Amino acid sequence: MKFLAPLLLACLLVLPAAAQRIIISGQVVEAVNGEPVPFASVFIPKTSSGVTADADGKFKLAVAGSPDSIAASAMGFATQRRKLTNAPTQTVLFRMKTGGVTLGEVFVSSRQPENPAFRILREVQKHKPENERNALQAAEFDSYNRIETSLIDLPKSLSNRKVVKDIRALAVRRGAVAAADPDAPLPVFASEVGSRVYQKYSPLRRREDLLHKQMRGVGPREGSVLSQMLGSNFQSFDFYPNWQNVLGKDFISPIAEGGRLTYEYELQDSVFVGKDWCYKIAVTPKRSHDLAFKGTIWITQQGYALRRIDVVASPEANINFVSDLRIYQDLTSPDDGPGIAARTKLLISVRPYEKQAAMLVRFTTVNSNIVRNKVHTESGFYDQPIVSSLMETDDKSSGLLGGLSPNGPGYFDQHRPDTLSLSEQQTFAVLDSAKSLPSVRNVLDWVELLVNGYKRVGKLDFGPISTLYAHNDFEGNRFRIGFRTTPEISHNWLTQAYLAYGTLDGRFKYGARVSYIAERRHWTVFSGEFKHDVEQAALLDNDFLDNNNLFIAASRWGRFKQGRPVLRDLTSFSMQRDLFHGFTQTMTLRYQYVNPLFEIHSRPSGPGAPMPTDEPGSNILHLSELVSESRYAPDENLVQSENRRRAVGLKRWPVFGFRYTLGAIDWTHGNFMYHKFNLSVQHSVSLGQLGRLTYRAEGNYIPTALPYFILKTPLGNQTPFYNANAFNLMNYFEFVTDRSASLRLDHHFEGLFINAIPGLRALNWRFVATGNVLYGKLSDRSRRINRDSPDLPGQISTPYVEVGYGVENIFKFIRVDFIHRLTYRDVPNTNNFGIKVGAQFRL
Numbered sequence: 115m116k117f118l119a120p121l122l123l124a125c126l127l128v129l130p131a132a133a134q135r136i137i138i139s140g141q142v143v144e145a146v147n148g149e150p151v152p153f154a155s156v157f158i159p160k161t162s163s164g165v166t167a168d169a170d171g172k173f174k175l176a177v178a179g180s181p182d183s184i185a186a187s188a189m190g191f192a193t194q195r196r197k198l199t200n201a202p203t204q205t206v207l208f209r210m211k212t213g214g215v216t217l218g219e220v221f222v223s224s225r226q227p228e229n230p231a232f233r234i235l236r237e238v239q240k241h242k243p244e245n246e247r248n249a250l251q252a253a254e255f256d257s258y259n260r261i262e263t264s265l266i267d268l269p270k271s272l273s274n275r276k277v278v279k280d281i282r283a284l285a286v287r288r289g290a291v292a293a294a295d296p297d298a299p300l301p302v303f304a305s306e307v308g309s310r311v312y313q314k315y316s317p318l319r320r321r322e323d324l325l326h327k328q329m330r331g332v333g334p335r336e337g338s339v340l341s342q343m344l345g346s347n348f349q350s351f352d353f354y355p356n357w358q359n360v361l362g363k364d365f366i367s368p369i370a371e372g373g374r375l376t377y378e379y380e381l382q383d384s385v386f387v388g389k390d391w392c393y394k395i396a397v398t399p400k401r402s403h404d405l406a407f408k409g410t411i412w413i414t415q416q417g418y419a420l421r422r423i424d425v426v427a428s429p430e431a432n433i434n435f436v437s438d439l440r441i442y443q444d445l446t447s448p449d450d451g452p453g454i455a456a457r458t459k460l461l462i463s464v465r466p467y468e469k470q471a472a473m474l475v476r477f478t479t480v481n482s483n484i485v486r487n488k489v490h491t492e493s494g495f496y497d498q499p500i501v502s503s504l505m506e507t508d509d510k511s512s513g514l515l516g517g518l519s520p521n522g523p524g525y526f527d528q529h530r531p532d533t534l535s536l537s538e539q540q541t542f543a544v545l546d547s548a549k550s551l552p553s554v555r556n557v558l559d560w561v562e563l564l565v566n567g568y569k570r571v572g573k574l575d576f577g578p579i580s581t582l583y584a585h586n587d588f589e590g591n592r593f594r595i596g597f598r599t600t601p602e603i604s605h606n607w608l609t610q611a612y613l614a615y616g617t618l619d620g621r622f623k624y625g626a627r628v629s630y631i632a633e634r635r636h637w638t639v640f641s642g643e644f645k646h647d648v649e650q651a652a653l654l655d656n657d658f659l660d661n662n663n664l665f666i667a668a669s670r671w672g673r674f675k676q677g678r679p680v681l682r683d684l685t686s687f688s689m690q691r692d693l694f695h696g697f698t699q700t701m702t703l704r705y706q707y708v709n710p711l712f713e714i715h716s717r718p719s720g721p722g723a724p725m726p727t728d729e730p731g732s733n734i735l736h737l738s739e740l741v742s743e744s745r746y747a748p749d750e751n752l753v754q755s756e757n758r759r760r761a762v763g764l765k766r767w768p769v770f771g772f773r774y775t776l777g778a779i780d781w782t783h784g785n786f787m788y789h790k791f792n793l794s795v796q797h798s799v800s801l802g803q804l805g806r807l808t809y810r811a812e813g814n815y816i817p818t819a820l821p822y823f824i825l826k827t828p829l830g831n832q833t834p835f836y837n838a839n840a841f842n843l844m845n846y847f848e849f850v851t852d853r854s855a856s857l858r859l860d861h862h863f864e865g866l867f868i869n870a871i872p873g874l875r876a877l878n879w880r881f882v883a884t885g886n887v888l889y890g891k892l893s894d895r896s897r898r899i900n901r902d903s904p905d906l907p908g909q910i911s912t913p914y915v916e917v918g919y920g921v922e923n924i925f926k927f928i929r930v931d932f933i934h935r936l937t938y939r940d941v942p943n944t945n946n947f948g949i950k951v952g953a954q955f956r957l
Contacts, residue, residue: 138204264299292542319496586674590618649817650677652846788818836950854890
């Protein structure tokens with residue numbers, strides 16, 4: 115018993131000490147974008163207590179006593195402190211700002227005859243056939259995709275708004291440092307989507323069955339800049355090919371054959387990645403303006419397979435609007451077979467201009483339950499379209515399970531396959547409050563107006579703004595107002611209508627189109643249209659106008675009469691359906707009442723035509739046509755969102771189109787049949803270091819003699835605006851053919867030449883080159899039927915050729931082309947040299 119008193123005294127002294135032990139956990143992230151700062155030092159100031167954060171910036175530290183603060187430091191960042199309380203367990207988020215001391219460069223030379231990393235890269239190429247994804251017949255896996263969107267670097271005009279301050283105050287009350295600080299990213303939107311992916315590699319097919327979704331915040335609308343970025347979520351990064359396409363830009367892969375021409379390599383270490391012993395190699399672009407990556411790759415010692423990659427695009431790379439681009443990917447072990455991405459992180463920061471807020475988009479993909487080489491032979495198994503749930507908030511309309519419930523946590527709150535970081539947890543805690551942030555919705559609306567030309571008012575989209583006003587020598591001042599319905603009215607019905615008036619011709623013009631989506635799996639759409647408007651005959655038989663809203667608007671300006679104005683009533687009914695993967699068939703039945711508003715002298719001929727007389731006849735045409743149009747894009751990924759469908763990603767294979775028109779003319783009391791055939795091939799091809807070439811080849815054949823203004827008129831361009839689908843120095847109706855072949859070339863050199871010029875490199879301009887060739891004929895029978903026309907275009911005896919060169923990316927939007935006409939240079943009223951200006955949205 116004599117030892118009992120001292121023992122009790124010792125216990126009383128120890129218990130207070132134990133009670134003062136504090137467990138501190140948290141994460142160290144970058145202040146600008148919330149990305150982890152790996153291996154940061156976390157410590158209690160003026161003590162020896164500290165710990166090193168892991169690769170994800172996470173840490174856990176146990177300290178004795180009652181320290182008042184904790185600090186974190188990392189190379190390239192300013193040291194930051196956070197206050198502590200007396201709570202036994204505390205969570206701290208460090209948001210590190212750039213600054214502090216950085217070490218100077220250290221050059222290490224080797225006496226070995228070559229860089230040791232080169233030997234490893236040669237082995238990577240040698241083992242590429244067995245390690246790349248295409249070595250598989252098929253693969254399927256569960257895929258979890260998370261998209262988080264925030265606004266960063268908010269200007270004072272936006273930060274001082276009451277609603278933004280309210281969100282910050284809410285974050286403070288909830289202890290969410292990730293959104294509470296005045297300069298912290300402002301969360302806008304987050305979505306989580308779970309799906310089962312089925313991939314077939316030869317031929318390339320992909321099916322994705324969406325199973326669950328969960329959304330928070332203010333989602334983007336279809337067609338906005340952000341929704342175009344969301345298309346990146348549907349591309350699977352594969353660094354084994356020499357070129358990796360990111361956001362439509364061709365980056366050279368760090369493990370590409372011939373990569374030594376672009377990259378510097380440094381073998382840094384040998385480490386374990388999972389169960390695989392790997393070589394750790396640093397990669398750095400030799401030229402900062404090239405489309406290349408900087409970062410680290412891990413190559414397995416056994417099999418020389420790519421195991422992990424962590425890279426960023428150079429801030430000086432020639433990419434518009436993107437101020438930050440990072441890719442992280444973990445691949446499966448080569449022991450399991452060819453590598454499939456197990457985890458991928460993509461971060462994109464989009465900034466329109468320097469003094470505006472930037473939009474930060476973070477993609478996270480986790481793939482699990484991977485099954486290799488199981489090929490599904492069921493008919494049409496891989497031909498399912500991808501249905502985007504990202505822009506739809508109505509779970510009933512999308513047929514998906516697990517939407518965010520107001521009565522409790524959603525599906526992913528209970529079944530998320532990965533762990534949210536501390537920053538993400540805090541962001542999700544306040545994100546639903548962003549729904550009441552009108553300034554964010556307003557920013558997205560203005561972006562959509564500038565890109566698509568439509569402004570949403572209530573449940574209608576008004577526009578496009580480019581057609582609101584025009585002036586030409588036939589209509590005078592043309593005023594036009596139009597609208598289209600939105601999915602808030604109906605997910606299956608889409609209505610578009612417009613009304614226009616010309617002050618000089620005194621005519622009202624109007625049109626309406628109604629589309630009904632009957633079935634989404636094969637995108638079965640029925641449409642009806644009626645239009646009463648003044649058109650240019652030179653543009654009636656060209657199929658490119660819907661792709662260039664600027665050209666449509668510009669064609670209404672200036673010398674409208676040279677395009678031969680006609681008053682046309684168009685009534686059409688059409689049905690569109692995907693017959694199988696990549697093959698879309700459209701059938702259209704249409705009637706056209708065409709009243710030429712200019713003098714013509716044509717006579718019908720052939721069976722059913724009346725006998726020629728000296729009496730003047732009517733020039734009005736009644737055209738009844740059945741049009742069959744087929745489109746085949748074998749590797750196109752289609753995303754259905756709201757009541758529209760769009761293609762995402764670049765296509766590796768050409769897109770083929772075929773159109774057949776069977777028509778009947780009731781013309782000057784004659785009635786006879788005619789045929790038209792059109793075949794086109796279009797493709798965009800990567801030429802590696804030389805940039806990207808887009809070509810379009812087209813052939814046309816009309817075996818029937820017709821009035822010249824409904825034959826094939828090569829699309830000229832008498833506007834000051836460049837049109838990639840037109841012959842830009844050809845006048846309207848300069849040539850008319852009933853058989854022709856054409857080739858259009860548009861090559862983008864990116865920064866290949868201009869990046870080498872120091873004075874121009876900072877402007878981020880890009881060099882472009884173009885070439886257009888046309889050869890065709892007008893048959894004798896077509897000439898005879900049009901023999902009395904005083905303005906019948908001349909014969910094409912030699913090919914028409916024009917070439918051009920220019921600069922794009924001026925102020926990030928403007929393109930200027932200098933074009934030379936090489937043939938038919940002596941034709942009156944034509945220009946042998948011209949300058950065309952265009953506006954385009956290209957990253």
